[in-house]
Amino acid sequence: MTAGPDSIPNCSVVLFPVAFVLFWIFICLVISVMSGWRALAESFIQQSEPCGQIKTAGPFFYVVYMRYWCHYSSVIRMTAADDAFYLSVLAIFRAGHPPLRIPWNEIHFVKISRYWSRFVVLTLGNREAIPMRISERMARNLGILNRMANHESQAQLRS
Numbered sequence: 001m002t003a004g005p006d007s008i009p010n011c012s013v014v015l016f017p018v019a020f021v022l023f024w025i026f027i028c029l030v031i032s033v034m035s036g037w038r039a040l041a042e043s044f045i046q047q048s049e050p051c052g053q054i055k056t057a058g059p060f061f062y063v064v065y066m067r068y069w070c071h072y073s074s075v076i077r078m079t080a081a082d083d084a085f086y087l088s089v090l091a092i093f094r095a096g097h098p099p100l101r102i103p104w105n106e107i108h109f110v111k112i113s114r115y116w117s118r119f120v121v122l123t124l125g126n127r128e129a130i131p132m133r134i135s136e137r138m139a140r141n142l143g144i145l146n147r148m149a150n151h152e153s154q155a156q157l158r159s
Contacts (some may be wrong), residue, residue, distance in 0.1 A: 025095040034095030035070035036130030043125060044098035044106070052082025057141050059090055065133040078134075080142040085122075109148045111136070120144060 029062040032038045056079045058064070064072040075093050079086035085107055088099040106125040112133075122132045139145050 027093060028093055028095035028097065031070055034068050035066035035072070035095050036124075036128065037066070037100070039128045040100055040102065040125055040130055041098050042101045043128065044102045046088075046101040048101065050079050050081035050083065050086050055080045055142050057138050062138045063133075063135050064138075067130050077139070078142060080144060080147075090130075103149065107115075109144065111148070122147070 015104070025046040032041075056077065058074075059078040060074050062073060062076075064076050064078075066072060072089070075089050076144075077088050077090075084104060085102045086100065088117070089097045102124055104126050112119050112121055119133050120136055122134065122144070124130045124132055132148045134144075137146070
């Protein structure tokens, strides 16, 4: 029996899901390079769990942008602990995005206003300098605004 023009070859039933998964992994890898996540992973891959006081935000209902406007909203989980800032993405997007642990001394903060919204830009890594823009509300929930105020007051004391 020969296959007619309306029948689907058996190999395409298997090849389509495989091709889709490979394409998904490729896109995740490209985004990790463009956003700077891969550069951060070379220095800051997570090797320990958060310790001390912990505040977590995400992955849903927050706006997060990284370098080149790579959009991580509803995908990223941020944890601010006493020892460091932890970043991870949902498992389905994990290709090229290992969990990160960035010490606070490797992060610089700046508040900005754009249009009708206020944001905090975190520059991640002294050497890598990868920008991450989050909403002021998220920064407040994570306690980052308190860290900014403490950092500014310490800088004034040094002057």
